Amino acid sequence: MDYQSSELLRFTTAGSVDDGKSTLIGRMLYDSKSIFQDQMEAIEATSLRRGESEVNLALLTDGLKSEREQGITIDVAYRYFATPKRKFIIADTPGHIQYTRNMVTGASTANVALVLIDARNGVVEQTRRHAIIASLLQIPHLVVCINKMDLVAYSEEVYENIKEDFEKFAAKLDVKDVHFIPISALNGDNVVNRSEEMDWFGGTTLMYYLENVHIASDHNFIDARFPVQYVIRPYQEEFHDYRGYAGRIAGGIFKKGDKVTVLPSGFTSTIEKIDTIEGELQEAFPPQSVTILLKDDIDISRGDMIVRENNQPRVEQDIEVMMCWFNEKSLQPNGKYSIIHTTQEARCVIKDVRYRLDINTLHRDLEDKEIKMNDIARVVIRTTKPLFIDAYRKNRITGSVIFVDEGTNETVGAGMII
Amino acid sequence: MDYQLNHLKELESESIFILREVAAQFENPVLMFSGGKDSILMVHLAQKAFYPARIPFPLLHVDTGHNFPETIAYRDSLVERLGARLIVASVQEQIDKGLVKEEKGVNASRNGLQTSALLEALEEGKYDAALGGARRDEEKARAKERFFSHRDEFGQWDPKNQRPELWNLFNSKKQYGEHFRIFPISNWTELDVWQYLAMEKVELPSLYYAHKRKVFEREGTLLADCEYIEKRPTEVVKELMVRCRTIGDMTCTGVWMSNAQTTDDIIEEVATTRMTERGGRTDDKRSETAMEDRKKKGYF
Numbered sequence: 241m242d243y244q245s246s247e248l249l250r251f252t253t254a255g256s257v258d259d260g261k262s263t264l265i266g267r268m269l270y271d272s273k274s275i276f277q278d279q280m281e282a283i284e285a286t287s288l289r290r291g292e293s294e295v296n297l298a299l300l301t302d303g304l305k306s307e308r309e310q311g312i313t314i315d316v317a318y319r320y321f322a323t324p325k326r327k328f329i330i331a332d333t334p335g336h337i338q339y340t341r342n343m344v345t346g347a348s349t350a351n352v353a354l355v356l357i358d359a360r361n362g363v364v365e366q367t368r369r370h371a372i373i374a375s376l377l378q379i380p381h382l383v384v385c386i387n388k389m390d391l392v393a394y395s396e397e398v399y400e401n402i403k404e405d406f407e408k409f410a411a412k413l414d415v416k417d418v419h420f421i422p423i424s425a426l427n428g429d430n431v432v433n434r435s436e437e438m439d440w441f442g443g444t445t446l447m448y449y450l451e452n453v454h455i456a457s458d459h460n461f462i463d464a465r466f467p468v469q470y471v472i473r474p475y476q477e478e479f480h481d482y483r484g485y486a487g488r489i490a491g492g493i494f495k496k497g498d499k500v501t502v503l504p505s506g507f508t509s510t511i512e513k514i515d516t517i518e519g520e521l522q523e524a525f526p527p528q529s530v531t532i533l534l535k536d537d538i539d540i541s542r543g544d545m546i547v548r549e550n551n552q553p554r555v556e557q558d559i560e561v562m563m564c565w566f567n568e569k570s571l572q573p574n575g576k577y578s579i580i581h582t583t584q585e586a587r588c589v590i591k592d593v594r595y596r597l598d599i600n601t602l603h604r605d606l607e608d609k610e611i612k613m614n615d616i617a618r619v620v621i622r623t624t625k626p627l628f629i630d631a632y633r634k635n636r637i638t639g640s641v642i643f644v645d646e647g648t649n650e651t652v653g654a655g656m657i658i
Numbered sequence: 659m660d661y662q663l664n665h666l667k668e669l670e671s672e673s674i675f676i677l678r679e680v681a682a683q684f685e686n687p688v689l690m691f692s693g694g695k696d697s698i699l700m701v702h703l704a705q706k707a708f709y710p711a712r713i714p715f716p717l718l719h720v721d722t723g724h725n726f727p728e729t730i731a732y733r734d735s736l737v738e739r740l741g742a743r744l745i746v747a748s749v750q751e752q753i754d755k756g757l758v759k760e761e762k763g764v765n766a767s768r769n770g771l772q773t774s775a776l777l778e779a780l781e782e783g784k785y786d787a788a789l790g791g792a793r794r795d796e797e798k799a800r801a802k803e804r805f806f807s808h809r810d811e812f813g814q815w816d817p818k819n820q821r822p823e824l825w826n827l828f829n830s831k832k833q834y835g836e837h838f839r840i841f842p843i844s845n846w847t848e849l850d851v852w853q854y855l856a857m858e859k860v861e862l863p864s865l866y867y868a869h870k871r872k873v874f875e876r877e878g879t880l881l882a883d884c885e886y887i888e889k890r891p892t893e894v895v896k897e898l899m900v901r902c903r904t905i906g907d908m909t910c911t912g913v914w915m916s917n918a919q920t921t922d923d924i925i926e927e928v929a930t931t932r933m934t935e936r937g938g939r940t941d942d943k944r945s946e947t948a949m950e951d952r953k954k955k956g957y958f
């Protein structure tokens with residue numbers, strides 16, 4: 241296997257309870273030979289103990305004790321498997337209403353959202369909710385798996401009707417790339433191997449899709465953004481005047497010799513060197529972690545941002561976000577919170593709640609604006625100092641923030657900048 | 659030009675980002691070093707993250723006293739090469755002071771006793787962040803671990819009350835006396851680790867490669883014959899070609915029959931093997947939720 245050219249793809253899985261999510265993940269792990277003998281033996285024993293007639297592949301994704309006792313998934317769990325082409329990270333999130341927070345968490349870094357629909361039930365409330373979240377979180381690719389096709393006699397008509405329903409609804413969303421695949425997770429149809437029962441289906445298997453979907457342009461390669469994370473000062477004889485700005489490229493391409501501006505000071509300079517332990521790079525792109533050295537000796541510290549002179553982010557204190565609320569204690573109107581954005585931290589006050597979004601219908605509620613756990617709302621905030629922001633649609637890194645309760649230190653909300 | 663990293667470089671970049679966040683967000687971090695390949699990887703990544711400066715935190719070894727001698731030799735030469743500071747938290751000392759009680763019998767292990775030595779060392783050094791090389795693919799309780807894992811003042815983990823982690827935004831806020839466990843290589847699998855160590859040509863302790871060793875079998879696992887393990891009369895020692903897949907305390911680290919002489923041989927073996935790496939860990943086999951229960955009490 242040529243592992244030196246294999247890419248990384250992150251995807252989330254969402255579906256209502258019993259749509260077959262665990263079975264599907266188990267099937268992908270099993271058919272891609274990512275299951276080890278001792279894991280298999282463990283779930284065989286458990287299946288037997290529970291009196292199940294066949295080995296339950298869903299048990300492979302079973303997590304913590306409390307979940308096993310209740311038979312549900314309560315938190316985001318990460319799974320891994322690889323094929324010769326790609327390495328996959330699955331953020332496996334539970335489908336219950338009360339766990340919007342987990343779905344949002346899993347979605348935040350995903351390239352692909354995998355939405356599961358039970359062919360017998362078609363598009364239901366939870367399907368819509370998952371698609372809306374995928375759209376809000378700007379997951380670049382959406383793949384809708386219509387599962388349990390074996391229970392509807394592998395009917396093309398059932399598949400087409402569900403597809404049409406979903407498309408009608410998705411037209412209202414901000415999703416660009418949607419794919420549909422009819423599958424049976426239980427029997428393995430169209431998961432890794434092509435289905436013999438559904439020769440009417442001209443598309444690819446789910447695994448082929450995941451291995452080949454074009455993800456190289458999922459990052460923003462246009463707008464150069466470098467949030468400074470840490471300043472490297474070796475204090476060693478041979479690196480006497482070394483002053484390197486360590487960070488991860490959040491957008492665009494930085495080249496040696498580029499003219500840059502540093503925010504917030506506005507000072508300009510030129511990139512002298514892009515450094516790594518292996519030596520100098522001529523250019524750096526997202527999501528590389530590098531160290532940038534500038535020609536001029538200017539005062540730069542964590543939280544500053546290096547950008548290109550002629551392409552700068554917005555520098556603002558009054559910011560509107562789509563917020564997802566995570567905490568049992570409701571969002572406090574006029575409340576103050578800590579806010580974390582790239583490598584910056586500030587405080588903010590909640591100035592206004594514009595509306596609460598009903599994530600089942602997309603209805604904007606202007607009356608009941610109490611923002612409770614798992615609610616999504618459009619909110620106006622004012623920060624104590626300017627942040628260097630882009631719209632979330634343009635850049636998921638410079639366009640996202642989290643809110644922290646100043647009393648309990650809990651992460652209470654996440655925001656996508658508008 | 660195609661701006662695309664391969665999966666190993668992308669994992670590397672993510673881990674370096676997290677190591678730098680730790681250096682920036684915490685006052686007094688420490689890197690837990692066991693001498694195993696995962697902690698060797700961590701050190702390698704930390705060197706990259708802060709180059710050309712030295713790694714800005716000390717290494718902490720929780721020493722059960724039951725080590726493979728090769729581990730200690732490797733550790734000491736690494737520390738010297740890095741110019742790093744090494745702190746040893748000794749389980750033996752805890753036993754001598756009567757703080758913990760040694761297990762008795764044939765299956766006795768000091769593995770569970772590590773938690774107490776670790777927590778004491780963290781408290782004594784006033785460390786506010788302990789970097790660990792745990793990976794989510796190792797074990798089911800670890801599949802839900804965060805990169806920044808919050809611990810209360812007793813070092814305990816509460817799986818139901820974890821902070822959501824979104825994008826690359828890490829919340830390190832805590833009350834006085836609390837600390838964090840940080841897992842920068844959460845997203846790596848065993849195979850990723852080996853592929854990366856091969857790509858980077860990192861030197862590893864000889865234990866990882868096939869060598870002749872006196873071993874005996876217990877409940878399907880091969881254990882190294884050593885003075886720390888009491889053998890049953892029925893257990894016979896034989897000499898075999900073996901290697902370690904994980905390196906930990908000698909009493910609970912299984913060895914595997916193998917002929918893998920090079921890192922590439924190991925990659926081949928790992929890619930085709932049918933057993934998980936912790937399958938050789940007798941500490942995980944004690945019950946179905948052994949790891950989860952230990953983690954709640956403050957284990958890595």
Ligand SMILES: Nc1nc2c(ncn2[C@@H]2O[C@H](COP(=O)(O)OP(=O)(O)O)[C@@H](O)[C@H]2O)c(=O)[nH]1
Nearest residue numbers: 257258259260261262263298387388424425426
């Ligand atoms: N007939 C059939 N049953 C399925 C299929 N996929 C899942 N199931 C069954 O549906 C039930 C729920 O599946 P599970 O994977 O636990 O659902 P989850 O709650 O979404 O994780 C189980 O009894 C599965 O065996 C399928 O493709 N066909």
